[in-house]
Amino acid sequence: MPYCHVIVLRRGKNEAKKWLMHMKLLAAVALHQAKTNILLFSPGHACKVFGRMPHRVPAAQGRVHRLLDGAPDRNRARRVAGGLNPCECSGMDGRNHMQMQPLINERSRCSTHGCRRSNSVPIIELYLQFPWNGPLPRGPWFVVAFGLVSPRAANARNGKSSRQSSSQAVGRSVSNQMRPLRDPAKLAAAASSQRHLREIHAHLLVSGRIASPSHLAAFLASLASSSSDDDDDGDLSYARLLLPRRPATLLAHNSLLRALARGRRPHLAFGAFRDLPLVPDNYSFTFLVRAATALAAAAASALDAALIAGSVHASALRHGHAGDPHVQSGAVSMYAAAGDVGAARAAFAEIASPDVVCVTAMVGALATGGEADAARELFDGMPQRDHVAWNAMIAGYVHTGRSREALRLFDEMRHAGAAVGEVTLVSALTACAQLGALERGKWVHSCAHSRGMRLSVTLGTALIDMYSKCGAVAAAMEVFDSMGERNVYTWTSAVSGLAMNGMGRDCLALFKRMESTGVEPNGVTFVVVLRGCSMAGLVDEGRACFDSMKSNHGIDPWLEHYGCMVDLYGRAGRLDDAVNFINGMPLEPHEGVWGALLNASRIHKNVELGKYAMDKLMAIESKNDAAHVLLSNIYADSQNWKGVSNVRNMMKAKGVKKVPGCSAIEVGGKVHEFFVGGKTHPRHKEIEMMLAEMNQRLRLQGYIANTKEVLFDIEEEDKEDAISLHSEKLAIAFGLVALPEDMEIRIVKNLRVCEDCHDYTKMISKVFNREIVMRDRNRFHHFKDGACSCKDYW
Structure with missing residues (x-):
């Protein structure tokens, strides 16, 4: 019984x-x-x-x-x-x-x-x-x-x-x-579950040791740190319930404050600090600064982040604890998270003998603030570097787009014997994604597997992003399907991967699946869905998605969403709808909106609309090099060489320079870069010979160069010579020379691929029987058997 x-x-x-x-x-x-x-x-x-x-x-x-x-x-x-x-x-x-x-x-x-x-x-x-x-x-x-x-x-x-x-x-x-609960403070900190914590508390009640300040403090901290995001009435409330039942001690309150600051809801630490019945000490502010650091990093704007950091620092000054070493070190990290490099420098300068934690925070502040060289100088001068310092410098390189240097430093970190963890690998995967270095990304993936790392939400999302941006959509979805836990960022990354690879229908299907599972999309999710619809020409589906933002999800559209809608209408040739949509916007259009209209004018060769969009764009961003090039292309298409000349003179007067085209290809784990007409590669002779063979074989197949985008009024032969040395053609030639015949050629270009190079690459894929994946500034192009995945809709 x-x-x-x-x-x-x-x-x-x-x-x-x-x-x-x-x-x-x-x-x-x-x-x-x-x-x-x-x-x-x-x-x-x-x-x-x-x-x-x-x-x-x-x-x-x-x-x-x-x-x-x-x-x-x-x-x-x-x-x-x-x-x-x-x-x-x-x-x-x-x-x-x-x-x-x-x-x-x-x-x-x-x-x-x-x-x-x-x-x-x-x-x-x-x-x-x-x-x-x-x-x-x-x-x-x-x-x-x-x-x-x-x-x-x-x-x-x-x-x-x-x-x-x-x-x-x-x-x-x-x-x-x-029986083992002879040291409840240690056991509370090492509790494996919420149930275990409550069992420990029951023992403290039975034994009468809950009156011990240290035991109560440890128990409060463990309860607060174990609370989940949606457990508003759970362990956290339980921890708060215990405080007023005992005489107030800073030890107990600071323990709760510390746990909240380190937890997943750091904003609650501010409420605990406000309700503090005693005068806060230096530890109180150390934990409050940590909470402010987390909030500043997640702030919606730089102004919000600055207000959070400034108010906490001012409070520490008012209570006389701003000079505490822990508070000073935390202030550097706090201002770094807020993006205020100047304030971080000032806080760092006040520290007489900064420890490794403080120097690491300053390295991160400089690197993420765009001062990677200054950060590296400080990093190289550190007598001791822990894994946090290495991670900060690598992440700084990634943040500033210096991906190759990030991967080199990653290799140095491994050779130095520093502990490589999930944070390190996520940064390395992001660098691989930026470079389109698929083979290196696969190596990092295998590194995580060999180290027995669990496929966490963060690591899995980084892998999906890396594979997607390298054009390996199947591998990205394989990682996505294998993940036991996913959040909105995971779903958004997978949806984005399908969108950028031109798989609009699949993108919408995955978005619907996301909604059906109860995961609430955010503003970024809708940006990538609308881009997917735009690249696939799904106008009605995109409009329905845009309308559902407010009605179904309560999200007010951002300017980025309006820009996507203008691009959606414009690419589809519905220029009047695009203009009417802009005129009906409740927000003032920004450069992205007018840039989308200008690009649509180029695609459909509408000179007057292009001039109108250009005037609007120049009023906002007068030194936009891409906009000047687009207008030049519009004039060149209509043989208006005077207009082209005027745009060129305008660029010179403003000091605007066109960004040179650059194409990168990964061979043997190393990324090789090529610029227009470049002759500096060690295997340049082989590349020239292959380029000549490519041109000859394509001409036999009826290839005729498309010189419409050559922005100079020169002879046709000179135009053909000019476009024959575009960076992507050099990269493809090197891929044909250096890669095995059964291996895909993967190219990453910093600019939009021109019409001639697009047609040229389609023919190369057929004549040489090679699959070529090209990522340009806007999307992916998968070339195979003389056709492109974009269906010439880009």
């Missing part, structure tokens, strides 16, 4: 609900690993509970008597209790210990359970252990936590035969579980 373990609280119904959490943790201890349930019981049913006990010991009678003392039917209470005095509860001894085990310590029994009937109501009123085979009715008076444990299961856990008393088995299991 199963045994039912009951804990009764002497509380009213409303207060009983407030103490449900206490009930759960105490029941967890009493029942060991049994499932715990919560019911409300009436005083009458408490009598029934007592009546079904096999042995009614005096202590139990006394407990029930006092339990029902406030009930309306006091005569019934006296009859059940047998007229015994409630104070006789103190007479419990070892002989009846197996029949009833009150989970309270001996010292507090008389004060909290005595005949004085103190208003300080005890947490535990009664713990009963008895055979039970009937239903448990509900009532409004008392909270009862109960759970069922079979005698066989209870005994099996303790290695005993089923003939032994179930009471002994359960009692020993609880005792065994509590």
Whole structure:
């Protein structure tokens, strides 16, 4: 027969609900690993509970008597209790210990359970252990936590035969579980689950050691740090509930503050700091600065981040703790997260002897602030570098687009013997994604696997991004499908990968799947979905997606969303709709909106609309080199060489220079870069010979150079010579020379591929029977058998 373990609280119904959490943790201890349930019981049913006990010991009678003392039917209470005095509860001894085990310590029994009937109501009123085979009715008076444990299961856990008393088995299991709790502070910090934390607290209650400030502080910190994002009424509330029940100490409050600052909801640390009943010390501000660092990094704008950092630093100054070394070091990290390199420099200059943590923070601040060279100088001067310093410098290179240097430093880090963790590999994967270095990215992936790293959300998302930006969509989706946990960023990365590779229908399907799983898309998700629709020409689907932002998800469109819609209409040739859409915008159009209209004018050769868009764009961003080139292309298409000349003169007057075309290809784990007409590559002679062979074989197939985008009024032959040396053609030639015949050629170009190079590459894929993947500034082109995945819609 199963045994039912009951804990009764002497509380009213409303207060009983407030103490449900206490009930759960105490029941967890009493029942060991049994499932715990919560019911409300009436005083009458408490009598029934007592009546079904096999042995009614005096202590139990006394407990029930006092339990029902406030009930309306006091005569019934006296009859059940047998007229015994409630104070006789103190007479419990070892002989009846197996029949009833009150989970309270001996010292507090008389004060909290005595005949004085103190208003300080005890947490535990009664713990009963008895055979039970009937239903448990509900009532409004008392909270009862109960759970069922079979005698066989209870005994099996303790290695005993089923003939032994179930009471002994359960009692020993609880005792065994509590035996190692001689240092609750350490165990609380190392608790493996929320249930474990509550068991520890129950032990502290039983032993009376919860009064120890250090034990309480450790327990509070562990509760706060174990709280989940959606656990607003869980362990965090439970931790807050404990604070006012003890004399206020900075140790306890700072422990809670520290845990909140390090947790997933650092904004709660500000509330805890505001409610601090004591004067904050240097540790309080150290933890507050850490929370501010996390908030500044996630702030919606630079202004918000600056306000957060400045207010916290000002508060530390006001309380006289801004000069504390820990606060100073934290201030450097805080301003770095806020993007205020000047303030970070000032805070760093005030530190007499910066430690490795502080120097690392400054390295990160300089690197992410665009001063990578200054960061590297500081990094190289560090006498000791831990893995955090290496990670900061690598991430700084990645942030500033210096991906090759990031990968070189990654290699140095490994050779130096520094610990390579998930943060390091995520930065390395991002660098590979920027370069389009698929083979190197695969190596980093295998490195993570060989080190036994779990495929976390962060690592998995970085892998999806890397494979997508290298054109390996199948590999990206394989990683996505293998992930056990995904967040909105994971889904967005996968949707973006499909979009940039021209798979608009698949992009929309994955987005619908995302919505069906209950993952709420954010603004970035809609940006990539709209781009996917634009690249695939899905106008109606894109418009429906745009309209659903506000109606279905409550997201107000950003300027980026409006720019995507203009691009969607413009690419499809619906120029009037694009103009009308701009005129109906509730926001002032930015350069992205007018740039999309200008590009649409180039695609559809509308000179007047192009001039209109250019004028609007120049009023916002007068030195946009891409805009000048687009307008030049529009003029060149219409043979308006005077217009081309005017644009060129305008660029010279403004000091605007066209960004030179650059194409990169990875061979043997090394990235090779080629510029227009470049002749500096060590294998230049071989490249020239292959380029000549390519041109000859394509001419035999009827290839005629498309010179419309040559922005000079020169002879046709000179135009052909000019476009024959475009960087992507040089990269393809090197790929044909250096790569095995059965291997794809993967090119990454910094600019949009021109029409001639696009047609040229299609023919190369057919004539040389090679698959070529090219990533330009806007999208991917997968060339195979003389066709492109974009279907000439780019």
